[in-house]
Amino acid sequence: MGRKYVLGIESTAHTFATAIVDDELNILSDVRDVVKPGETLGIDPKLTAEHHANVAPQVLKKALDDAGMDIIDIDAVAYSMGPGLGPALRIGATVARAIAYKFKKPLYPVHHGIGHIELTSSLLGFKDPLVVIVSGGHTSILSFSLGRWRTYGETLDITLGNLMDMFARKIGIPFPGGPKIEEIARKGRKYIEMPYGIKGNNMVYSGLLTYATQLIGKEPVENIAYSLQETAFTVLVEATERALTQVSKKEIGLTGGVASNDRLYNMMCDMASEHGVKVGRLEKKYNSDNGVQIAVVGILYMKSGYAPVPVEEAVIKQRIRVEEVEVPWR
Ligand code: AMP
Numbered sequence: 001m002g003r004k005y006v007l008g009i010e011s012t013a014h015t016f017a018t019a020i021v022d023d024e025l026n027i028l029s030d031v032r033d034v035v036k037p038g039e040t041l042g043i044d045p046k047l048t049a050e051h052h053a054n055v056a057p058q059v060l061k062k063a064l065d066d067a068g069m070d071i072i073d074i075d076a077v078a079y080s081m082g083p084g085l086g087p088a089l090r091i092g093a094t095v096a097r098a099i100a101y102k103f104k105k106p107l108y109p110v111h112h113g114i115g116h117i118e119l120t121s122s123l124l125g126f127k128d129p130l131v132v133i134v135s136g137g138h139t140s141i142l143s144f145s146l147g148r149w150r151t152y153g154e155t156l157d158i159t160l161g162n163l164m165d166m167f168a169r170k171i172g173i174p175f176p177g178g179p180k181i182e183e184i185a186r187k188g189r190k191y192i193e194m195p196y197g198i199k200g201n202n203m204v205y206s207g208l209l210t211y212a213t214q215l216i217g218k219e220p221v222e223n224i225a226y227s228l229q230e231t232a233f234t235v236l237v238e239a240t241e242r243a244l245t246q247v248s249k250k251e252i253g254l255t256g257g258v259a260s261n262d263r264l265y266n267m268m269c270d271m272a273s274e275h276g277v278k279v280g281r282l283e284k285k286y287n288s289d290n291g292v293q294i295a296v297v298g299i300l301y302m303k304s305g306y307a308p309v310p311v312e313e314a315v316i317k318q319r320i321r322v323e324e325v326e327v328p329w330r
Pocket residue numbers: 134135136137160161162164165176177178179182256257258259260261262287288289
């Protein structure tokens with residue numbers, strides 16, 4: 001039997017991406033096109049969809065060219081079905097359906113968050129991790145149980161990525177603000193007490209955003225950014241620790257755009273080491289949205305013999321939760 005190949009298509013938010021992955025999870029190509037700041041202030045769903053529609057043909061062609069393949073050599077198509085921005089999701093799903101229909105390829109809708117989880121687990125070699133997803137779209141603590149990924153804790157209002165981006169915008173930094181805030185925070189010298197939002201295993205961040213925003217102009221911005229990060233990250237690390245004591249895992253996989261933050265990573269490592277738990281994260285480029293995470297899940301579906309979805313049933317689900325998705329490969 002020859003190798004099998006899956007084309008993954010990602011379009012939940014700012015990134016339109018395609019990738020080709022084989023059944024041993026070798027990455028043959030990985031092409032992305034991100035909406036640039038200025039093109040949209042923050043993320044405007046309609047302009048983002050327009051961007052995705054414009055770049056889709058060349059992003060797809062480059063993924064095939066880089067892999068040295070023709071579209072007919074692909075064995076299945078996987079696409080992000082959600083959660084995400086409706087208009088943006090619709091572009092990826094439409095491209096996926098068109099290919100599946102025209103070339104008679106099996107089609108797998110993929111939960112975007114499960115893409116982050118499975119890519120992180122497989123590249124790190126983590127078998128049964130507690131997963132912490134911190135991105136623009138998610139802030140959740142998850143673990144696998146009874147056939148599905150389960151949420152142990154999550155933000156009750158805005159995500160950690162939103163918190164960073166919204167604060168950044170208030171001080172004139174365009175999307176994505178997180179990396180700049182990390183830089184500014186490094187120069188902070190004084191910790192300012194800020195609202196500490198934790199409820200059970202859940203995080204609450206909007207009060208913190210309001211508080212930090214009100215300090216702009218009254219305190220050095222370095223100290224605000226530093227205190228904002230320290231507070232927000234401590235909340236997340238404490239919630240993760242609470243979850244860890246309930247599920248007793250040996251590994252934590254940190255993923256999503258905010259996982260690139262070194263301060264957050266180090267704080268998570270400090271907490272985990274007290275419990276004899278290992279923390280892993282991927283190289284930066286795999287924390288951001290990409291087609292590889294979608295293709296990897298497509299491969300997992302295919303290898304487990306899971307039934308593909310007929311083209312007419314291949315929809316998008318803007319608000320789908322991980323618990324709604326059956327995971328046949330674990
Ligand atoms: P994603 O939604 O997974 O593509 O991640 C994008 C989010 O990650 C945005 O909110 C960024 O501001 C945030 N982000 C990226 N790098 C960093 C960083 N070094 N520190 C904090 N946030 C970051």
